[in-house]
Amino acid sequence: xxxxxxxxxxxxxxxxxxxxxxxxxxxxxxxxxxxxxxxxxxxxxxxxxxxxxxxxxxxxxxxxxxxxxxxxxxxxxxxxxxxxxxxxxxxxxxxxxxxxxxxxxxxxxxxxxxxxxxxxxxxxxxxxxxxxxxxxxxxxxxxxxxxxxxxxxxxxxxxxxxxxxxxxxxxxxxxxxxxxxxxxxxxxxxxxxxxxxxxxxxxxxxxxxxxxxxxxxxxxxxxxxxxxxxxxxxxxxxxxxxxxxxxxxxxxxxxxxxxxxxxxxxxxxxxxxxxxxxxxxxxxxxxxxxxxxxxxxxxxxxxxxxxxxxxxxxxxxxxxxxxxxxxxxxxxxxxxxxxxxxxxxxxxxxxxxxxxxxxxxxxxxxxxxxxxxxxxxxxxxxxxxxxxxxxxxxxxxxxxxxxxxxxxxxxxxxxxxxxxxxxxxxxxxxxxxxxxxxxxxxxxxxxxxxxxxxxx
Amino acid sequence: xxxxxxxxxxxxxxxxxxxxxxxxxxxxxxxxxxxxxxxxxxxxxxxxxxxxxxxxxxxxxxxxxxxxxxxxxxxxxxxxxxxxxxxxxxxxxxxxxxxxxxxxxxxxxxxxxxxxxxxxxxxxxxxxxxxxxxxxxxxxxxxxxxxxxxxxxxxxxxxxxxxxxxxxxxxxxxxxxxxxxxxxxxxxxxxxxxxxxxxxxxxxxxxxxxxxxxxxxxxxxxxxxxxxxxxxxxxxxxxxxxxxxxxxxxxxxxxxxxxxxxxxxxxxxxxxxxxxxxxxxxxxxxxxxxxxxxxxxxxxxxxxxxxxxxxxxxxxxxxxxxxxxxxxxxxxxxxxxxxxxxxxxxxxxxxxxxxxxxxxxxxxxxxxxxxxxxxxxxxxxxxxxxxxxxxxxxxxxxxxxxxxxxxxxxxxxxxxxxxxxxxxxxxx
Numbered sequence: 001x002x003x004x005x006x007x008x009x010x011x012x013x014x015x016x017x018x019x020x021x022x023x024x025x026x027x028x029x030x031x032x033x034x035x036x037x038x039x040x041x042x043x044x045x046x047x048x049x050x051x052x053x054x055x056x057x058x059x060x061x062x063x064x065x066x067x068x069x070x071x072x073x074x075x076x077x078x079x080x081x082x083x084x085x086x087x088x089x090x091x092x093x094x095x096x097x098x099x100x101x102x103x104x105x106x107x108x109x110x111x112x113x114x115x116x117x118x119x120x121x122x123x124x125x126x127x128x129x130x131x132x133x134x135x136x137x138x139x140x141x142x143x144x145x146x147x148x149x150x151x152x153x154x155x156x157x158x159x160x161x162x163x164x165x166x167x168x169x170x171x172x173x174x175x176x177x178x179x180x181x182x183x184x185x186x187x188x189x190x191x192x193x194x195x196x197x198x199x200x201x202x203x204x205x206x207x208x209x210x211x212x213x214x215x216x217x218x219x220x221x222x223x224x225x226x227x228x229x230x231x232x233x234x235x236x237x238x239x240x241x242x243x244x245x246x247x248x249x250x251x252x253x254x255x256x257x258x259x260x261x262x263x264x265x266x267x268x269x270x271x272x273x274x275x276x277x278x279x280x281x282x283x284x285x286x287x288x289x290x291x292x293x294x295x296x297x298x299x300x301x302x303x304x305x306x307x308x309x310x311x312x313x314x315x316x317x318x319x320x321x322x323x324x325x326x327x328x329x330x331x332x333x334x335x336x337x338x339x340x341x342x343x344x345x346x347x348x349x350x351x352x353x354x355x356x357x358x359x360x361x362x363x364x365x366x367x368x369x370x371x372x373x374x375x376x377x378x379x380x381x382x383x384x385x386x387x388x389x390x391x392x393x394x395x396x397x398x399x400x401x402x403x404x405x406x407x408x409x410x411x412x413x414x415x416x417x418x419x420x421x422x423x424x425x426x427x428x429x430x431x432x433x434x435x436x437x438x439x440x441x442x443x444x445x446x447x448x449x450x451x452x453x454x455x456x
Numbered sequence: 457x458x459x460x461x462x463x464x465x466x467x468x469x470x471x472x473x474x475x476x477x478x479x480x481x482x483x484x485x486x487x488x489x490x491x492x493x494x495x496x497x498x499x500x501x502x503x504x505x506x507x508x509x510x511x512x513x514x515x516x517x518x519x520x521x522x523x524x525x526x527x528x529x530x531x532x533x534x535x536x537x538x539x540x541x542x543x544x545x546x547x548x549x550x551x552x553x554x555x556x557x558x559x560x561x562x563x564x565x566x567x568x569x570x571x572x573x574x575x576x577x578x579x580x581x582x583x584x585x586x587x588x589x590x591x592x593x594x595x596x597x598x599x600x601x602x603x604x605x606x607x608x609x610x611x612x613x614x615x616x617x618x619x620x621x622x623x624x625x626x627x628x629x630x631x632x633x634x635x636x637x638x639x640x641x642x643x644x645x646x647x648x649x650x651x652x653x654x655x656x657x658x659x660x661x662x663x664x665x666x667x668x669x670x671x672x673x674x675x676x677x678x679x680x681x682x683x684x685x686x687x688x689x690x691x692x693x694x695x696x697x698x699x700x701x702x703x704x705x706x707x708x709x710x711x712x713x714x715x716x717x718x719x720x721x722x723x724x725x726x727x728x729x730x731x732x733x734x735x736x737x738x739x740x741x742x743x744x745x746x747x748x749x750x751x752x753x754x755x756x757x758x759x760x761x762x763x764x765x766x767x768x769x770x771x772x773x774x775x776x777x778x779x780x781x782x783x784x785x786x787x788x789x790x791x792x793x794x795x796x797x798x799x800x801x802x803x804x805x806x807x808x809x810x811x812x813x814x815x816x817x818x819x820x821x822x823x824x825x826x827x828x829x830x831x832x833x834x835x836x837x838x839x840x841x842x843x844x845x846x847x848x849x850x851x852x853x854x855x856x857x858x859x860x861x862x863x864x865x866x867x868x869x870x871x872x873x874x875x876x877x878x879x880x881x882x883x884x
Contacts, residue, residue: 056469057801089719098729101720106787108794111719127797157732164688165735165755171581272685274577274882307514316511319567322574344574371519378521382540385472389802447684 006030009039011232015239020044023243025235031409034388038398038408039231046219046247049238050398050408052226054391058128060227061395064138065121065403067222068215070193071333072253079159079195080203080211082115086155087208088122089113093144097151100137107133110392116193118332119403125392128228132237138223139241142216147208156200163194171273172340175442182265183281183336183440187258217248222402226395255333261438270445275322276349277444278356281336282433284328288405292328293417294425295337295433299326300376301368301426302359303339307375309368310339310359320347320355332404336440337433349443360434367427380418384411460654462646463636463810467803471541473639474804475548475649477555478811481630482531484600484665486623490614492607494533496568497624498526503564506557510564513554522547524554530600531667531745532815533627541640548649555628556656565617573609580882583683583856584755587690590679590879591854595695595749599670608884625660636811638803669746672696673850675874678867682859683881689761690856693768694751697741698845700816706829707841708750712741713788714780714838715771716752722771723752731767733760745816750846758862762869765853769870772848779839793827856881 008027016024021044028040033052041049069081091097104111107130113122124134167173177192184190194200225234261283271277285291302310303326314321321341329335343352368376387393388411401410486493502524503510517524521540526533535555539547579585589604596602607615635650673695697712698705716723716739727737734754742748752772756764780788800806809823855866859878867873 057797059797059801098720098725101718102787105718105720106790106794108791108797110795110798125798127794130794154729154732158728158735161688161733161755161757162735164757168687169583272683274580275574305514305518307511307518312511312514315571316567319570322571322578342578344570345577371515375515375518378540378543379518382472382521382523382538385470385540386538388470389472389804391801 009231011235015232015236019239020243022246023239025239032412033398033409034412040408041235043218043239043242045242045245046217047242047245048222048402049235050222050224050402051229051231051234052394052398053229053231054226055228057391058228059125059391060128060131060225060229061123061125061391062131062134062138063121063123063224063395063399064142065119065222065224065399066215067118067220067403068120069116069118070191070195071117071188071255072215073188073191076199077203077207078191078199079193080207081120082194083155083159083200083203083208084211084216085113085115085120086158087147087152088141088145090151090155091146091148092140093146094140095137100141103133103137109134117189119400121396121399121403123392123395131229131234135234135237135241139245142218142221142242143245145212145216147205147212149205152203152205152208156203159194159200160197163197163200166194167192171271171277171444174271175269175277175279175340175444176338178267178269179279179281179338179440179442180336182267182442183261183283184258186256187333188255189258189331189333189335214248214251217250218242218245219247220250222399224395224399224402226398227391258334263437265440266443267441268443268445270447272447273444274446275345276343276347276352276446278341278343278349278352279442279444280339280356281440282435283438284335284337284433286333286335287330288332289334291429291432293414294421294429295328297373297376297380297418297421298368298426298429299328299337300379301372302326304376304379309372310356313359314341314352314355318355319344320352330404349445353441353443357436363430363434367430368423370423373421373423373426377418377421381415384415387411460633460635460650461814462643462650463634463807463814464641464643464646465638465803465807466641466643467638468640469803471640473539473541473544473637473641474807475537475539475551475641476634476636476807476811477535477551477653478634478636478815479533479627479630480531480632480815481627481662482529482533483603483605484530484667485626485662486603486607487619489611490619491603491611492572492605493615493619493623494528494627495606496565496572496612496615497560497620497627498528498533499568499572500560500565500620501526501558501624502554503568504559504561505553506559507553513550516550520547520550528627529605530603533630544641544645548645552649552652555653558624560617560621560624562617565620569612569615572606573612576606576609576884583686583690586681586683586881587692587854587856590681591692591694591751591852592749594677594679594854594877595673595852596670600667601670601744601748604884610884622660626662628657629660631664634811634814636807638807667746670696672847673852675850676870676872677852678870678873678876679852679854680859680863680866680876680878681854681856681881682878683856684858686758686856686858688755688757689862690755691761691765692751692753692854693765693851694749695847695851696747696845697750698841699745699747700743700818700822704837704841704844706826707833707837708845709741710785710788710792710830710833711775711780711838711842712739712750713792714784715739715775717788718791722775723768726767726771727754727764733757733764743816758857761855761857761862762865765855765866766869769848772846776843776846776848779842780835782835785833785835785838789830789833792830796827
């Protein structure tokens with residue numbers, strides 16, 4: 001995707017006439033985003049602003065993406081990035097506890113946040129006339145969050161509860177955590193984003209203040225604004241709200257590279273679940289790697305739908321699994337190609353793993369064909385389009401690709417890459433990444449007493 | 457064609473089309489003891505037509521960049537297909553074939569039955585679903601809302617292929633059928649699809665069933681869904697709400713918003729913000745042709761569950777005794793009216809607003825007037841609706857927990873508890 005020809009909008013001269021060094025806005029050019037355009041700006045303090053005008057509905061999605069996630073955490077302090085997803089809705093210097101949400105809800109806003117390995121993002125979807133309020137509130141919490149003992153303690157309890165919900169009492173959550181922790185021994189992808197329970201319970205307000213000071217700064221953030229906006233007015237409001245903030249000295253982070261895996265790792269778990277399960281993690285490249293698109297299509301061809309090869313064989317033909325799915329991780333650094341399968345009642349995890357391995361082995365003799373490639377590509381195209389249906393969906397796509405690949409139009413760049421994948425590429429990545437010696441396996445044994453109860 | 461309406465929300469924002477076939481017959485038409493027949497039918501319909509086998513249909517859908525789902529709830533059946541615009545006409549041909557000539561091969565139907573059984577077992581992994589299921593089964597005992605839409609292993613044993621075929625034909629030729637689409641599609645294309653399909657669906661006489669009014673629960677009933685090795689609980693507490701046609705529906709909607717409908721609601725503030733007991737804390741007012749459920753949901757740790765339940769009941773008492781404040785009323789109205797922008801911001805959402813209105817038998821201007829009616833609600837009306845519709849004395853408390861560890865403390869936390877029922881979590 002090439003940059004569209006672009007010149008700096010005339011209104012910038014006016015906005016910058018009395019601007020300080022920090023608040024001065026630079027124009028970074030336009031980027032084609034499908035049939036639309038993303039306009040890119042940067043304030044003097046490093047804050048990046050990506051804007052996409054869309055006047056079809058009187059609403060706006062406002063995203064703030066921070067380039068910090070669990071990848072930036074260290075041993076003993078895991079889960080801090082995710083805890084901030086909660087703490088950021090609390091008290092600030094100029095807003096009492098609960099005021100942030102109250103003001104936004106009164107404005108009719110949908111608001112929430114998410115954290116993963118490489119990023120944390122906050123969003124508000126609001127009626128267009130409420131955007132100035134959002135800008136003011138987001139700037140306030142980027143600079144003036146108050147982190148006191150009481151509220152931090154309360155949010156730690158909430159996160160501990162969330163962890164019980166998503167991990168301790170959830171089989172698939174627990175299995176995914178074990179899989180990644182076993183597959184990565186030195187790289188921080190070893191840690192779960194929600195954090196280890198002991199770490200969550202031990203955070204102090206001082207830990208939180210240090211994390212906030214380090215990472216929540218304009219030069220580590222990107223604003224993404226999509227919807228019914230007047231760019232000049234929005235930039236003026238952003239300049240006023242954020243222009244006084246100072247850039248932080250960001251740590252130069254270079255996570256330890258995960259050494260090549262020197263053999264298959266197999267773990268066995270017993271869980272109070274009615275059926276056996278299998279989770280496989282093959283080492284996979286980062287999102288920006290040239291092979292990632294081919295691996296995504298391969299995963300779709302093997303596991304993406306009822307007609308996909310593995311699903312059809314395991315669920316429809318042999319009935320050894322009731323469900324099977326796959327996902328090539330979309331992280332900055334090399335991650336995993338996960339395959340998850342649930343055994344049908346009466347089948348064992350070992351038998352299911354054997355069936356999967358048998359199918360993997362047949363790929364060498366019967367690689368993915370042109371029809372399977374076409375089908376997988378069409379499904380991926382549908383997936384992309386569905387993600388762009390709402391202003392919130394478009395803002396998220398822009399923010400995600402900017403945060404992970406520094407390419408705000410990455411969704412469409414990726415579509416081009418997917419289209420360029422050949423059947424030979426699919427064969428090559430299957431051989432390169434479906435390597436038994438570089439995979440981690442989690443076999444979940446069901447509580448047999450429970451299965452017996454069903455059979456009776 | 458009175459019984460085959462078309463609803464269109466055209467939009468060329470994206471080269472994407474969503475197509476729906478909706479009928480006003482659902483799982484309440486499953487014969488007693490053979491619950492799950494419609495669900496099996498809906499999963500079997502794509503497993504073979506006169507011309508194509510199941511795998512050929514699956515591959516054709518993928519090739520078109522399309523997805524196809526069927527869902528059946530108590531009162532309606534929905535087919536939904538999404539497709540990339542350039543393949544729309546081929547998809548409509550395929551859908552027409554699936555709707556007109558499903559063959560329900562016996563082998564495929566048997567396999568679907570096995571798949572459904574496996575899914576029913578697998579659903580036991582989801583604690584929230586289990587707590588919600590037994591809340592509804594207890595609240596709506598003897599009512600169609602309390603029936604298992606997907607059936608149970610026992611009811612599926614009684615379902616045969618004839619039941620499955622009859623369930624599909626009954627749903628597909630219901631008294632009301634909507635052919636609806638949103639996205640990059642023209643009226644002529646949608647009408648052509650309807651005309652192609654509707655004439656070929658043979659009419660089947662099905663005695664219409666009336667959805668009865670559910671009975672209000674009597675007393676306080678505790679249902680413990682007993683599952684081993686839990687670190688936390690899943691809790692649903694509630695009773696009946698309103699139906700949209702009720703004069704006080706919007707008043708209750710506003711009252712629910714104040715109580716548990718937003719992130720700053722009373723329930724969220726007390727349970728999560730102040731005490732950190734539960735990540736999620738919300739209340740919800742269901743919608744259907746008759747009174748649906750009103751319920752609150754939390755999921756505290758096992759050790760916090762008794763206190764959390766006691767607090768929720770106290771908050772409900774306070775809501776009913778003291779009512780809401782003018783300030784809360786003003787806030788809730790502002791939130792509800794302004795956030796409606798997100799109910800209508802895409803063609804699919806606008807389409808579903810219309811479909812929903814039609815299925816519920818509401819006036820055609822119901823949604824259009826919703827903001828006006830919300831703004832007109834007074835504090836007295838909200839308080840009257842809360843007292844008339846909700847009760848803290850007659851309700852169901854459904855708790856998924858490890859009963860041996862939690863039962864006594866939870867029973868102690870519920871004043872005036874009338875009865876306790878313990879359901880093993882693997883019960884169907």
